[in-house]
Amino acid sequence: xxxxxxxxxxxxxxxxxxxxxFKILEIRSVDELIEAIKRLAIRGAPALEAAGGxxxxxxxxxxxxxxxxxxxxxxxxxANQLANARPTAVNLGVGVERxxxxxxxxxxxxxxxxxxxxxxxxxxxxxxxRNKLMGGFGAKLIEDGDSILTICNTGSLATVEWGTAxxxxxSAKLEGKNVRVFACETRPLNQGSRLTTWELLxxxxxxxxxxxxxxxxxxxxxxxxxxxxxxxxxxxxxFFNKIGTYTLAVLAKEHGIPFFVAAPxxxxxxxKKMEDVVIEERSADELKYCHVKCRSCxxxxxxxxxxxxxxxxxxxxxxxxxxxxxxxxxxxxxxEVPKILKLRK
Amino acid sequence: xxxxxxxxxxxxxxxxxxxxxFKILEIRSVDELIEAIKRLAIRGAPALEAAGGxxxxxxxxxxxxxxxxxxxxxxxxxANQLANARPTAVNLGVGVERxxxxxxxxxxxxxxxxxxxxxxxxxxxxxxxRNKLMGGFGAKLIEDGDSILTICNTGSLATVEWGTAxxxxxSAKLEGKNVRVFACETRPLNQGSRLTTWELLxxxxxxxxxxxxxxxxxxxxxxxxxxxxxxxxxxxxxFFNKIGTYTLAVLAKEHGIPFFVAAPxxxxxxxKKMEDVVIEERSADELKYCHVKCRSCxxxxxxxxxxxxxxxxxxxxxxxxxxxxxxxxxxxxxxEVPKILKLRK
Numbered sequence: 001x002x003x004x005x006x007x008x009x010x011x012x013x014x015x016x017x018x019x020x021x022f023k024i025l026e027i028r029s030v031d032e033l034i035e036a037i038k039r040l041a042i043r044g045a046p047a048l049e050a051a052g053g054x055x056x057x058x059x060x061x062x063x064x065x066x067x068x069x070x071x072x073x074x075x076x077x078x079a080n081q082l083a084n085a086r087p088t089a090v091n092l093g094v095g096v097e098r099x100x101x102x103x104x105x106x107x108x109x110x111x112x113x114x115x116x117x118x119x120x121x122x123x124x125x126x127x128x129x130r131n132k133l134m135g136g137f138g139a140k141l142i143e144d145g146d147s148i149l150t151i152c153n154t155g156s157l158a159t160v161e162w163g164t165a166x167x168x169x170x171s172a173k174l175e176g177k178n179v180r181v182f183a184c185e186t187r188p189l190n191q192g193s194r195l196t197t198w199e200l201l202x203x204x205x206x207x208x209x210x211x212x213x214x215x216x217x218x219x220x221x222x223x224x225x226x227x228x229x230x231x232x233x234x235x236x237x238x239f240f241n242k243i244g245t246y247t248l249a250v251l252a253k254e255h256g257i258p259f260f261v262a263a264p265x266x267x268x269x270x271x272k273k274m275e276d277v278v279i280e281e282r283s284a285d286e287l288k289y290c291h292v293k294c295r296s297c298x299x300x301x302x303x304x305x306x307x308x309x310x311x312x313x314x315x316x317x318x319x320x321x322x323x324x325x326x327x328x329x330x331x332x333x334x335x336e337v338p339k340i341l342k343l344r345k
Numbered sequence: 346x347x348x349x350x351x352x353x354x355x356x357x358x359x360x361x362x363x364x365x366x367f368k369i370l371e372i373r374s375v376d377e378l379i380e381a382i383k384r385l386a387i388r389g390a391p392a393l394e395a396a397g398g399x400x401x402x403x404x405x406x407x408x409x410x411x412x413x414x415x416x417x418x419x420x421x422x423x424a425n426q427l428a429n430a431r432p433t434a435v436n437l438g439v440g441v442e443r444x445x446x447x448x449x450x451x452x453x454x455x456x457x458x459x460x461x462x463x464x465x466x467x468x469x470x471x472x473x474x475r476n477k478l479m480g481g482f483g484a485k486l487i488e489d490g491d492s493i494l495t496i497c498n499t500g501s502l503a504t505v506e507w508g509t510a511x512x513x514x515x516s517a518k519l520e521g522k523n524v525r526v527f528a529c530e531t532r533p534l535n536q537g538s539r540l541t542t543w544e545l546l547x548x549x550x551x552x553x554x555x556x557x558x559x560x561x562x563x564x565x566x567x568x569x570x571x572x573x574x575x576x577x578x579x580x581x582x583x584f585f586n587k588i589g590t591y592t593l594a595v596l597a598k599e600h601g602i603p604f605f606v607a608a609p610x611x612x613x614x615x616x617k618k619m620e621d622v623v624i625e626e627r628s629a630d631e632l633k634y635c636h637v638k639c640r641s642c643x644x645x646x647x648x649x650x651x652x653x654x655x656x657x658x659x660x661x662x663x664x665x666x667x668x669x670x671x672x673x674x675x676x677x678x679x680x681e682v683p684k685i686l687k688l689r690k
Binding site for chain 2: 019020151182184185186187188190193194197198201206207208209210211212213214215216217218220243244246247249250251253254287288290297298299300301303304305306307308309312313
């Protein structure tokens with residue numbers, strides 16, 4: 001299932017409407033794309049990388065220009081706005097930068113438009129390929145009969161096509177291993193209950209939905225063999241992922257359950273530490289109403305204070321291994337990660 | 346705020362309508378009461394104890410009888426049905442048993458009805474008094490400026506009037522200590538976001554709403570000084586409370602944060618161990634729809650499998666102290682709890 005692609009405009013699945021409605025959005029301007037990213041119609045670090053790339057393509061095409069310098073100034077400004085649509089994941093900016101670079105290497109508007117689209121398509125293709133590679137490496141860690149707990153959505157819907165953490169699970173299934181997935185609902189926006197369960201049911205993989213707060217009991221009752229999660233950003237001393245991931249990591253450690261992070265090398269930001277990263281805080285409304293599209297359903301008093309960070313940092317001491325498209329990385333990460341990062345183009 | 350009382354019938358706050366609507370239900374039959382308990386219009390172990398008591402009063406009055414033996418058979422049968430409305434908390438059955446005993450000690454229908462009501466009122470009064478005592482003992486553990494994390498609702502709405510874990514927080518506040526509460530929303534039925542925040546705002550206590558999955562990050566960031574929770578049943582090797590409590594206990598241990606359980610002595614079931622207790626599994630619908638009253642708002646595929654235990658067991662090794670109406674109990678519980686239980690008349 002392809003989540004995002006180019007067909008004279010950006011076409012992508014509107015993830016806010018799932019599981020009820022499967023609808024392909026047509027995005028024709030950078031403003032529309034920023035709005036779609038902010039309301040999480042598209043989300044997931046690798047999918048955002050592709051969106052960032054295609055977004056710069058939109059920037060090259062949404063307005064008529066005669067002057068190449070004016071054109072480049074415009075595209076750069078729009079690219080900047082796009083890159084800042086969400087602050088925590090590094091990938092959106094990576095996609096934007098790659099395509100913007102091609103625009104600036106070109107010598108005419110026409111060439112820039114052509115090169116931009118080629119680069120954006122390349123980003124999307126690369127994501128598909130590296131997810132499959134990651135899946136292959138990760139699948140070796142999965143045993144037949146494993147029950148795997150995960151959070152958020154890290155499947156097709158979070159990437160261009162295959163998935164990161166869910167990609168590993170799908171690859172294990174393809175290899176003939178029987179797996180069962182515990183999907184944490186992933187409050188407050190329910191990407192687990194709305195997207196992951198939908199996707200796994202579609203793929204014929206056994207899935208059981210639980211609340212985030214049930215992760216403890218299922219581990220205590222030895223119903224979970226492994227935890228696999230994605231990552232929005234991996235830094236020198238830990239990684240950032242969907243809020244609740246850190247809690248799962250602490251629980252996994254307490255129960256002696258292996259805890260894996262599956263993410264492409266573009267997710268690594270090895271110059272930074274956890275303390276350097278700004279954690280996006282989202283609207284209080286996400287905890288006051290059932291979910292974004294249904295404000296009529298009130299679940300908290302209007303005037304209550306809310307703390308709503310979208311991600312949390314998990315120090316590396318909780319991480320058994322990192323699964324990437326260049327192989328599985330075991331500790332010590334300080335020594336092992338740079339070796340793999342050198343393989344990055 | 347009195348949550349449940351007798352006025353020719355049982356009157357109680359319909360907790361499923363909060364925080365939007367404050368409505369007093371009038372319950373005139375055991376069937377209505379069982380239905381109200383099952384749909385959680387009233388919940389919380391101590392409130393259920395009072396409900397159990399008043400429910401037997403209803404059983405003595407909902408039908409005309411000539412024969413005392415027939416009357417007693419009828420009341421006993423109804424009492425049995427009532428006691429089984431929810432399986433995990435011990436308190437509902439305790440309330441039922443206490444009033445039923447008075448019915449069987451009586452020598453006429455009229456006397457039984459009178460004695461039943463007296464005993465039910467006594468149960469309610471005792472709950473108010475012991476909550477205040479518990480609050481006083483517990484408040485000594487709270488320091489000025491403490492941030493306290495809690496789950497579910499353990500305040501007025503969970504008891505007859507004052508509260509257990511929230512009662513401790515209220516008592517600390519009454520003693521002039523400034524406290525701040527992190528209320529976990531408590532999926533899937535959001536007792537934290539719907540009830541605890543509503544009650545604390547009403548009482549003028551500083552409260553911040555978080556998702557259950559944010560308990561990790563607020564502890565990691567040292568925003569939490571103590572965890573206080575209630576209990577539905579305390580057995581020889583641990584205690585049962587709202588699903589998610591065990592996760593909080595593991596997190597508190599990992600971060601060196603004291604973890605307290607506030608519960609009346611009626612909650613103790615010292616003959617049993619954790620493995621002896623049946624954990625209530627509730628409807629999958631609770632995770633598929635926004636919340637019970639709003640089935641139109643779909644948050645998971647119709648056909649997804651769900652695991653939905655309402656409670657989880659937490660072994661005593663995670664518990665810093667037990668707060669009761671007879672004092673605070675520190676480990677070793679095996680030795681210390683029986684000393685306190687002897688004070689139970």
